[in-house]
Amino acid sequence: MTSTSTHIDDDETQAALFGMRKEDDRSKFLKAISGTWSFARGYPMGMMGAVIMLILVTMAVIPQLFTPLAVQKADSIIGIHISDRFETPSWDFWFGTNALGRDMYGRLVYGARTAIMIGFGAVILAKLLSTVIGTVSAFFGGWVDNTLQRIVEMVQAIPTLVFLILFVVMLEPRMPDIGPLSSDMLVILLVVAVHSGFVSSRTVRGVALSLREETYVEAAQSLGASDSRIMVRHIVPNLIAYVIVSASLFVGAAVLLESSLSFLGYGVQPPAPSWGRELNEAREELARYPHLAFFPGLFIFATVWSFNMFGDALRDRLDPRLRGST
Amino acid sequence: MLGTTFLVFAMMRLMPGDFTDFLGGDFGALDAETKAIIQASFGLDQNWAVQYVGWIGDLLRGDFGVSVYSGRPISGDLLQRLPITLELGIFAMVINLVIGIPIGIISAVRQFTWYDYTGRAGAIALLAVPNFWIALLAISLAGKYALWAVPSPTYPGLFEDPIANLKFMAFPALLTGAAGAGYQMRFSRTAMLEVMRQDYIRTAWSKGLQERQVILKHGLRNALIPIVTVIGLFLPALIGGTVVIETIYSIPGMGRYFIHALNGRDIFIVQALAVIFTMVVIVSNFLVDIAYSILNPRIRYS
Numbered sequence: 001m002t003s004t005s006t007h008i009d010d011d012e013t014q015a016a017l018f019g020m021r022k023e024d025d026r027s028k029f030l031k032a033i034s035g036t037w038s039f040a041r042g043y044p045m046g047m048m049g050a051v052i053m054l055i056l057v058t059m060a061v062i063p064q065l066f067t068p069l070a071v072q073k074a075d076s077i078i079g080i081h082i083s084d085r086f087e088t089p090s091w092d093f094w095f096g097t098n099a100l101g102r103d104m105y106g107r108l109v110y111g112a113r114t115a116i117m118i119g120f121g122a123v124i125l126a127k128l129l130s131t132v133i134g135t136v137s138a139f140f141g142g143w144v145d146n147t148l149q150r151i152v153e154m155v156q157a158i159p160t161l162v163f164l165i166l167f168v169v170m171l172e173p174r175m176p177d178i179g180p181l182s183s184d185m186l187v188i189l190l191v192v193a194v195h196s197g198f199v200s201s202r203t204v205r206g207v208a209l210s211l212r213e214e215t216y217v218e219a220a221q222s223l224g225a226s227d228s229r230i231m232v233r234h235i236v237p238n239l240i241a242y243v244i245v246s247a248s249l250f251v252g253a254a255v256l257l258e259s260s261l262s263f264l265g266y267g268v269q270p271p272a273p274s275w276g277r278e279l280n281e282a283r284e285e286l287a288r289y290p291h292l293a294f295f296p297g298l299f300i301f302a303t304v305w306s307f308n309m310f311g312d313a314l315r316d317r318l319d320p321r322l323r324g325s326t
Numbered sequence: 327m328l329g330t331t332f333l334v335f336a337m338m339r340l341m342p343g344d345f346t347d348f349l350g351g352d353f354g355a356l357d358a359e360t361k362a363i364i365q366a367s368f369g370l371d372q373n374w375a376v377q378y379v380g381w382i383g384d385l386l387r388g389d390f391g392v393s394v395y396s397g398r399p400i401s402g403d404l405l406q407r408l409p410i411t412l413e414l415g416i417f418a419m420v421i422n423l424v425i426g427i428p429i430g431i432i433s434a435v436r437q438f439t440w441y442d443y444t445g446r447a448g449a450i451a452l453l454a455v456p457n458f459w460i461a462l463l464a465i466s467l468a469g470k471y472a473l474w475a476v477p478s479p480t481y482p483g484l485f486e487d488p489i490a491n492l493k494f495m496a497f498p499a500l501l502t503g504a505a506g507a508g509y510q511m512r513f514s515r516t517a518m519l520e521v522m523r524q525d526y527i528r529t530a531w532s533k534g535l536q537e538r539q540v541i542l543k544h545g546l547r548n549a550l551i552p553i554v555t556v557i558g559l560f561l562p563a564l565i566g567g568t569v570v571i572e573t574i575y576s577i578p579g580m581g582r583y584f585i586h587a588l589n590g591r592d593i594f595i596v597q598a599l600a601v602i603f604t605m606v607v608i609v610s611n612f613l614v615d616i617a618y619s620i621l622n623p624r625i626r627y628s
Contacts, residue, residue, distance in 0.1 A: 045447075157604045157611075161566030162584070166600065169588060256456060260570060263458050264585065279459060283574075290466035297459030305454035312450070 039317065046313020052306035060116035063109045089291060104278070104292065108299050111273040115303060118185055119255040122192040126254075127247045129197030131239060134204025135231050138212055148201075155198040161260065167191045168266045184269045192257050196250060207242055211235050241318050248311035252304035259300050275300045385601065391594035393587075400598050403583065411579035414499055414568055421503030422560065426510025427553065433511065434518035435541055445511060452508030457501045457567065461574045464497060498575045502567040506560045513556045517549040524548070551622045558614035565603050 040047040137148040168187055175183035220230050261267035262276030275296040282292035390400035433445035522545055530540045569581035580599060587595035
């Protein structure tokens with residue numbers, strides 16, 4: 001989906017630049033197909049990642065598609081069914097049932113929504129924040145840069161998980177529920193976003209610093225463009241490729257952080273389904289029912305892996321200069 | 327540094343609920359008056375500024391305060407736990423380097439061969455695998471098939487029973503280390519690739535030097551500079567990793583201490599630990615800077 005959109009963007013900018021007639025929709029569509037195809041051929045692993053990613057996103061949006069009739073009722077996922085406790089995987093319960101008799105397969109499918117919501121939300125917020133901090137810091141320099149960088153260093157010095165846990169515990173009861181996001185999910189999303197926003201603003205600042213020295217910025221300045229105009233019109237657009245690539249690579253990390261927090265008990269609160277939480281609960285009955293620990297982890301692994309693979313391929317495609325950097 | 331202490335301090339004071347909520351135990355919650363008396367006995371009734379200055383003063387004198395439950399000084403508990411986490415951390419770091427750097431180098435030197443592809447796929451898998459999942463699977467398998475990695479219920483001391491200790495620590499350390507090894511591999515590979523394209527490497531080849539010498543002496547030496555910086559970046563994640571792994575394996579180290587203290591709102595312990603973790607990161611970053619200037623004489627800090 002992404003390689004195609006860049007193609008279209010390129011065409012649009014070209015059309016705008018050279019005053020060409022915009023291509024009609026049909027050839028755009030063909031372009032999109034051929035763009036996807038060439039992406040798939042050039043980066044088979046990336047395409048595989050993209051496919052798994054799409055499945056997961058669909059799972060998050062319409063989980064009903066994936067659950068057979070028997071478990072479509074929300075009841076088998078949230079309710080308590082003592083008679084069905086600890087079923088081993090069977091035709092009725094594909095992945096077995098947990099301590100409360102809840103269907104594991106259904107819970108994991110519905111868990112995709114939690115993971116994807118927090119993952120995407122955190123990434124979008126984090127990248128916005130890091131772009132703003134990085135650009136402002138690089139552009140103004142002086143005391144603004146100094147203050148912001150000291151704050152970034154402060155955040156960086158505290159071990160990630162310790163930082164996240166402390167802030168989640170502190171903020172959780174003070175958060176409202178917003179729409180599908182309950183307060184516990186919201187707080188994880190925000191804390192992960194703020195942490196990563198600050199930490200990754202460092203690299204954005206580095207890129208923005210080099211952009212500030214470009215002649216076109218100087219030209220804009222000499223034409224009397226205001227600071228905010230230069231930042232928004234000249235620096236940020238040139239950062240976009242970098243930000244998109246780093247965002248696609250960070251979704252996996254955000255999902256992993258969410259599940260770590262949930263696993264330690266500071267994350268998503270029951271009865272909402274969360275993969276990390278599911279693993280935490282599986283610990284209690286590990287010796288007898290190891291399958292309860294196997295499947296949630298597999299979902300986390302597949303999610304993080306697919307996002308990383310896709311992000312990697314995307315980076316190679318969009319910005320070959322960044323190839324191989326972590 | 328001072329900023330972090332302030333941040334940590336403020337967070338602890340803003341934390342909802344406090345240890346007096348837990349003190350009542352089976353006899354129900356304490357009434358407000360009793361709570362206030364207990365809080366006052368720890369100086370928590372004074373205003374924040376006084377508390378903060380007092381705490382910093384104590385820290386500088388090496389006094390971390392006492393646990394609100396046991397009344398034992400925290401420094402004593404720390405002395406017991408610090409070596410355990412340090413052992414875990416050092417093993418993990420060694421494993422991270424031993425797995426990460428050689429594979430990264432092989433993958434760079436033999437770029438676009440099966441070594442390279444396998445190495446890279448492995449690195450990406452390592453990045454994606456949640457280590458607490460592997461830990462749980464390992465424990466459950468060990469329980470079923472009686473492998474030697476069964477976590478023993480108690481932690482054997484390193485000096486009392488070295489073999490049991492190593493057996494106990496091997497798997498947790500492997501898992502903590504492997505988590506970062508993926509990054510290490512990818513980074514070493516990139517660094518090495520960059521170096522192998524330089525002119526002086528071509529010179530070394532054309533002088534007719536052996537492959538080993540070209541790679542290790544001319545290549546690795548220069549690639550080490552960026553690699554060392556990653557070690558510094560890896561530390562905050564490593565500490566987080568020990569928190570998770572210590573919880574799973576019931577290792578009585580700093581990570582588990584932290585989680586326990588936090589759940590009981592034992593604020594002085596949480597404060598002290600957060601500051602120590604941060605100090606470890608800052609000091610090691612400083613060491614990385616020093617190592618940097620040794621490895622690369624072109625950099626001089628003025």
